[in-house]
Amino acid sequence: MYTTEQKLLSAIAHLGTFVGIPILAPIIILIVSKDLFVKQQAKEALCFQITLFLGSAIGALLTFILIGIPILLVVVIAGLILPIVAVVKIVEGECYSYPFTGRFVSKYF
Template sequence: MISTQQKLLSIAAHLGWIIGFPVLLPVLIFLLSKDDFVRQQAKEALCFQMAIVGAGIVLGILSFLLIGIPLLIIMGILASILPFVAAFKVLNGQKYSYPITGKYIAKKL
């Protein structure tokens, strides 16, 4: 059973981008928490947000060629929806792994 504190910290890691800390908040939660569930969810959120920032930079550069604009829109939609899905899953006491970066985390980290 996952405690309320574990849920709140995990949700905060996933939704840190709303308050303007997409990378900093998951890092802080990962470093300060001793709980394995919270650390795993913070790691998931951190890798996803770093991937979004990196892809945003690349697609921003590609938008000068006009190919990046539709991809930037799609990425923005995914970057807005997936953290809410993660927060909802964590709220229901389930582990969540992002479909894009989750496989990388399972293999490398």
């Protein structure tokens, strides 16, 4: 079972996008926290936010040939729904891994 502090710091890392600091929040949590669970969740959130940023950039570039519009829609929907799912899972006491970046984070970080 995870403590309230662990859950709170993990939730802040995942919900940084809703307060306007999507990449900065997980980096701050990574630097401040010494807990392995919190660090893992911050890495998950950071990698996911970087993936969203890259997806947005690619989608924006491809809007000129109209394929970028569906890409941007997927990025926006994923950016709104998946962090909320992550926080709900963490509050329930589960370790959450994003569907797109989870294997990458666990393998390389």
